[in-house]
Amino acid sequence: MPTSMIHIEGLTKRYGNTEALRGLSFTVPKGQVVGFLGPNGAGKSTTMRILAGYVTPTSGTATVGDLDVVQRAVEARRLIGYLPENNPLYEEMMVVDFLKFIAEVRQVPVSQRSARIKSAVERCGLGQVLGKDINQLSKGFRQRVGLAQAILHEPDLLILDEPTSGLDPNQIVEIRALIKDLGREKTVILSTHILSEVQSTCSRVLIVSGGQLVADDSPERLTSSGDGGEVTVVLASKFNQPLDAAAVGTGLRGVPGITQVDAVAGEGGNTLGFKLRHGVEDPRRSLFEHVVKQDLVLLEVRRTQVSLEDTFRKLTGQGSDAQPRKAA
Amino acid sequence: MESALAIAKREFRTFFGSPIAYIVLGGFLLLAGWLYFSPLFLIGQASLRNFFGLVPVLFVVLVPAVTMRAMAEERKSGTLELLLTMPMDDWQIVVGKFLASLGMVSVGLLWTLPYSLSVASMTGPGAPFDWGPVFAGYLGLLLxxxxxxxxxxxGSALSKNQIVGFIVGLVLCFAFYFVDKFAALLPETLGQxxxxxxxxxxxxxxxxxxxxxxxLVFYLSLTAVGLVLTTRTLSSARQ
Structure with missing residues (x-):
C-alpha cells in the first residue's frame, strides 16, 4: 500500500571529486505540493533528475510510488511527469506533433490519445499555438508546452525543475496558477529560487544546501516563530510626562519570554520605542500585563515577520553544517 | 516497441524536413547515377555491375552523413534528457534511430531502382533479364x-558534435570496407x-x-554490435 509518493533515503551523488548530494533523506506523502529550495549547486536538480531517472545515484535509494527508480525504472517513470531545467523541446516540431509524439512514446492508449492531448492543451492554454513550430514560441508558451508534455499521461507525480525561470512577471503568475491548479489532484515537487513562489504555491518547503537537507517545514512556520521573532512596541506614560528609557528597558527585559531589548526611535514627544526579540512563545500577553502594571500606555505592538529570505539565507549561508530542522 | 516506432517516425520526418537530407541524398544519387550512366553512354553497355560495385564505397560516406545527427543532436539540444526519462528501455531509442536511418537510406536506394528497370527494358528479345542478382544486390546493400x-x-552517440559523429562513423565504416583490400599481399590465413x-x-x-x-550472420552481428555499443554509450549519458 503506497502511502508516500516519494521516499528518498541516504541519497548521495558524486561527480568525480565533487559531491552533489551528501546523504539526502525525505518523504513526500501523496497530494502534497512541495517546494524545493536551495542555492545554485545545492543539489536540487540532481535530486529531481534522480527521481526522474536521468541520473543514477551513487548510493542510497529513491522510490516513487513504492517503485525504486533504479531497479524498476520504467515502471517508476510511468508515474512521473517531468519538466527538466531549461525545458528541452524538439524545436523544429509543431506543438501538436510534439504532443502526439510524446503520447506515442509514453504509450498512451490510442483510444485515449486525442482526448488526453486535448485536455492537456486546454489546461495549459495552448489552443492558439497548436500549429506553430516550437521555435517560434515565446518563453511562456514554451514553458506551457513543457508542462503539457509533463501532464499528458496524467501522472501521479509532477517533477518541475525551475518551472518559472526566465519568465516575465505576468507569465510567472500564469504558470503558478497552473501549478496550483495541478496541485489539487497531484503530488508536485518543484524547485525554484524565487522564494515568494514557494509561499504562494507550496504547502511544504524543503531547503537543501551543500547536498543536505537543512530545513523541512511549512512556509508559514519558516517565516514566523520557529526560533523566535521580533515585536516592536511604542510606549508612553499615562500623563505624558517624560520617561526614563533605561529604566523602562530594564523593566521590559524582565518580561517572561523576552530575550533581548533594543531601544529604537519612538514617535516623538515623550514616547519610547523598543525592539524586542522573543523565544518560541508569543510574549504579547505578558507584555501587555507588564505595561499596565507599570502604569504605561501601549501605543503600538507590531510583530515583525521573519521573511523566508532571511530564513533561507540563515540556513544556506554558512555552508552545510547546519542541522536539519524537524517538522512539527 | 511502440516507443521505438514513435521515435523512428519522428526522426524520419525531421530528417526530410531539413536541407541536409536533400544535400546528402542528392549527392548520393548524383554519384550513383554517374556510375550507372557513364558506361551506358561511353561504352554503350547497360550493366548494373559498376553500380553495385561502387555503391558500397558511396555508403561509406552516405551512411555516416545520415546518422551523424541522430544521437549528437539529442545530446546537444538537451532533448536526450526528455527521452531518457520516458518510460522505456534505452535500446528502444537506439532501435528507433536505427529504423529511421535505414528508412532514409532506403529512400535513397528507391531512386536507383529505375536503373535496373532501364537495364531490364534494354535486354534483347529472347534473353530474359535475370532479376535474381538485382534483388540480391539490393538486399546486400540494405544489409x-x-x-x-x-x-x-x-559515432554519433559519442559526442554532442555532429561533425565528430560523422568522422568517427566514416572512419569505422571505411575500416570495415577497406580491411581486406590488401589481403592478397598477406599470408593466407591472415588474409582470410x-x-x-x-x-x-x-x-x-x-x-x-x-x-x-x-x-547474413556477419551483417546481422556487425549491426548488433553497433547497436549494443550505441545503447551502452547512451546509458552512460545518464551519469
Missing part, C-alpha cells in the same frame, strides 16, 4: 547499410580473417546472387 548505420549511430571482416567481401558474395547464412 551493408544496416551494419554501417550501427557504426554510424555509435581480414576478408571475413570486410563488409565488401560479404557484399560481393550476396550480389553474386548467392545467399549464404555466413554473410
Amino acid at each position: 551493408l547499410a544496416s551494419a554501417f548505420i550501427g557504426l554510424g549511430l555509435w 580473417v581480414l576478408e571475413f571482416l570486410s563488409v565488401d567481401y560479404h557484399f560481393e558474395n550476396i550480389a553474386r546472387g548467392v545467399l549464404d547464412t555466413r554473410d
